[in-house]
Amino acid sequence: MSFLSFALALALAQTPAPCRGDERVVLVPFQPVALSTAEARQLEDAVRRAAETTSGLCLEPRADTVAKVRAQGGRLAGCVDAACRGAQALALGADRLVRGVALGVGGGHSVALTLVGRDGLESHTLVQLSGEGLPPGLEEARAREAFQELWAARLSTRAVERPSRVWPTVLLAAGGVALAAGVGFGLAARRSEASLSTGNAGCGGEGEAFRSCFEGRLQEGRRQARTANVLMGAGALLGVGGVVFFVWELP
Numbered sequence: 001m002s003f004l005s006f007a008l009a010l011a012l013a014q015t016p017a018p019c020r021g022d023e024r025v026v027l028v029p030f031q032p033v034a035l036s037t038a039e040a041r042q043l044e045d046a047v048r049r050a051a052e053t054t055s056g057l058c059l060e061p062r063a064d065t066v067a068k069v070r071a072q073g074g075r076l077a078g079c080v081d082a083a084c085r086g087a088q089a090l091a092l093g094a095d096r097l098v099r100g101v102a103l104g105v106g107g108g109h110s111v112a113l114t115l116v117g118r119d120g121l122e123s124h125t126l127v128q129l130s131g132e133g134l135p136p137g138l139e140e141a142r143a144r145e146a147f148q149e150l151w152a153a154r155l156s157t158r159a160v161e162r163p164s165r166v167w168p169t170v171l172l173a174a175g176g177v178a179l180a181a182g183v184g185f186g187l188a189a190r191r192s193e194a195s196l197s198t199g200n201a202g203c204g205g206e207g208e209a210f211r212s213c214f215e216g217r218l219q220e221g222r223r224q225a226r227t228a229n230v231l232m233g234a235g236a237l238l239g240v241g242g243v244v245f246f247v248w249e250l251p
Helices: 005-014 037-052 062-071 082-091 139-155 166-196 207-249
Strands: 024-025 029-035 058-061 098-104 107-116 121-131
Touching: 005 207, 024 062, 024 139, 029 037, 037 058, 037 139, 058 107, 082 098, 107 139, 121 139, 121 166
Parallel strands: 024 058, 024 098, 029 098
Antiparallel strands: 098 107, 107 121
16 A cells, blocks of 8 residues: 555544534533432433434534533533524534533433524423333433424524523422422321321221221322322422523523
């Protein structure tokens, strides 16, 4: 092999493979909330794999994205206008930018995703990947479905506005109400538990009447405990959702 042929082969080997999609996409490392860095990375990898299987885009390798973000100070600043958001996508050499917040609340893992275009318009989605009531082993499928829906939303001609500042307040208030209600149901469940521990749960009579009363009190206590768990989880998720919106809106 001649020296010229060898140099050409070496250059081709070092040149990144061309994009198969029409749009270049950069997925910025996720910001963890109530999760370790390793757990956030696992959620990020699940979304990255979902993006890689989505047609119409070419996802930049993570190592290249990390190097670019480090060159800009280690993280992207928050933006409050379209010009700033579009400039960030341009600075990273992307047609579209994906930012994410990895959440570990409500007994499971969730991801809040934002898709930003060069025009600064953006769309959002929040998907729960694991947790109570969700069958295990389907995290990848949920991430893929959520990302594909987010990607399809870019085709809308309607401008996607950033959340109004009233939404963080509403979410935090709703979270507080849910937490307070959850505490109330939790206390009721504890009272039911204490009543059941006496052996008669306040039921009188004998035979079938006593058994029916006792079973009713037992079922009521279980419902109260389940309701408390659901409300506490929902309150935590709503509260974190409000915090996430505040993070998105910070200058």
